[in-house]
Amino acid sequence: MARYVMLIDSGVCMNCKACVVACQQRNHVPYGLSRNWVRETDSASSPCGAAFQPGACMHCDDPSCVRACPTGATWKNRDGAVEIDRSRCIGCGSCIDACPYHARFRHPLTGTADKCDYCRGSTPGQTPACVAVCPTHCRIFGDADDPASDAAKALASRKAVHVIPAGSGARPTLAYLDATTPAELPAGSTGSRLDAMRPLARGVKWTGGLVLAALAGTFVRQLVKSSEKEDEELERERRNAEGGRDKEDKA
Amino acid sequence: MIRRHSRSAIFMHWFNAVCWIFLLFSGFALLAGDMQPVGRWWEECWQGLFGDRGLLVAHLAVGTLWVAVYALYLVVFGRREALPFLREVTSFDVKSDMLWCAKKGLWLVLGPKQTRKLGIDPALPPQGFYNAGQRLVAVLAVLSSAGLAVTGLVMGFCSGASEWAVSESVLQWCIFAHFCCAGLMAIFLPVHIYMAALAPGEGPALRSMFTGFVPESHAEHHNPLWYAALKKNG
Incomplete structure (x- = not known):
């Protein structure tokens, strides 16, 4: 089974945003919304005074968006991609709230969650639009477990850096090569109202189980006695006792 | 024999039972991950049967049918049956009802002899048309049904690409409330099924849910207040 990853050499990104536009075009993302981005950070060491960091869904391992989805509409595929089944998504936005990278949004036309899917929905089997269009070839996409792929070669020869929002515990698979700025993202709110459903589900499971066990016990008890x-x-005993008292009274 | 349930009430009871069991089972199978209250096997079992999309469609279809039939019932029989039913199940005598629930529990778990040995008189406080347990479950069922129907309709028809789509925040509250109502009934429904169908002495009451009639002796013993009211009214 392949293990697809996106690698980005942010040092060669010149912030042309061709990746953002190409993604919007290929995936019909409505105006004003985007599946990917280029983050700008002031940097004295950069010739233009700013460092650029392209990003998108990090296709995390053990993703918080998958844990947050109540209907199983989003899941981690065995090939590394985090996928969305729009037919099961009711657009509750729980996954959107849970993503520490804010990589998801609610598509205004479908009303369902939307994010980078490596262009599988629009052009299955083809290189993602952002990778194909980048003029500086700062993005590499491929199977990390295939030694012949560019992704595997880049991972073997260069250092993979993961950018993680503080305190999120995220395990992104999207990696930056050698170094990137910023190296860490600030902590943000990643909770949803549905977080309370987890302990509630455990409560239902245990209480329901105990009730069923108690009913089964009572059922057996009633069968036996x-x-x-x-x-x-007791009624017979009461009548006999009353009968005995009557006889005593008469006597 | 005394008539206890009308034909329409019997139909609605069994229609409700079938819909509720299907909706409860399929609804729990729609939940994923840590929110799955039964287990992954339950989710896979139902989704294997209906398919990922099919299960959601089936849940929504049966839920909509349930709401529609209930709405029709309320329109046609609201004044004649639903309102008297609501009046009956919401007439509580807290002290007597709590005593009934506690004593009935002891009667089932320990038995009357053991209860008497504890120094407690096992005789139950007299009950009306419904006993305290039935009234408690009925009130919870009515409230949960209303909650399930409203939140279910919002999630089903006011989400996704619908032109009436509500905000994500409202949908999250709906999912939460829907689950709370379903979880509550998942706990109380088995108790109702046991008490109505399996508990000793309930045979005539169970048969009355098919025939509509209970023997006079059963009513006199189990529902003495109702029986006395019937006698009084001739």
């Missing part, structure tokens, strides 16, 4: 028969025995 019926409370109704005990009632009848």
Whole structure:
């Protein structure tokens, strides 16, 4: 099974944003929204005074968006991509809130979550638009487990750097080559209202289980010794006792 | 024999039972990851049967049918059956009802002899048309049904590409409330099924959910207040 990754040499990015436009065009992303971005950071060491860091969905391992989705509409594919099944997505936005990279948005036409899918939805099997269009070839996409691929060669010869929002615990698969600025992202809110459903689901599971066990126990108890028969025995005893008292009174 | 349930009430009871069991089972199978209350096997079992998309469509279709039939029932029988039912199930006598629930629990778990040994009189407080347990579950069922219907319709028809699509925040609250209502009923439904169908002495009551009639002796023993009211009214 392939393990697809996106690698970015942000040192050669010149912030032309061709990747952003190409992605919008190929994936019909509505105006004003984008599946990818180029982050600008002031940098004295850069000739133009700014460092550029292209980014998109990080296709994380153990992704927080997948954990946040209540309907299983988003999942981590075995080939490394984080996918969305739009037919199961009701657009609750829980995954959008949960992504520490803010890589997701709600598509205004479909009403479902949207993000980078390596252009699989629009042009399956083809090189992603952002990779194909980059004039400085700063992006490399491929199977990290295929030694012949450019991605595997880049990973073997250069250092892979992951940019992680502080405190998020994210495990991105998108890597920057050698170095990138910023090296870390600030912490942001990644919670959703549905976080409370996890302990609630455990509560339902345990309480429901205990109730079923108690009912099963009561069912067996009633099979062995019926409370109704005990009632009848008590009633007979009461009548006998009353009968005995009557006889004593008469005597 | 005394008539206890009308034909329409019997139909709605069994229609409700079938829809609820399907919706509860399929609804839990729609949840994923840590929000799955049963287990991954449950999710895979149902999705294997209906397919990923099919399960959601089936859940939504049966849910919509359930709401539509109930709405029709309320329009036609609202005044004659639904309102008297609501009045009956919401008439609580807290002290007596709590005593009934506690004593009924002891009666089932320990039995009357053991209960008496504990120094507690096992005799249950007299009950009306519905006993305290039935009234408690009925109130929870009515509230949960209303919550499930409203949030279900919002999620089904006011989401995605719908022109009435609500905000993400509203949808998240709807999912949460929908799950709370379903979770509550998942806990109380088995209790109702046991108490109505399997508990000793409930045979005539169960049969009345098919025939509509209970023997006079059963009503006199289980629902003495209702029986007395019937006698009084002739």
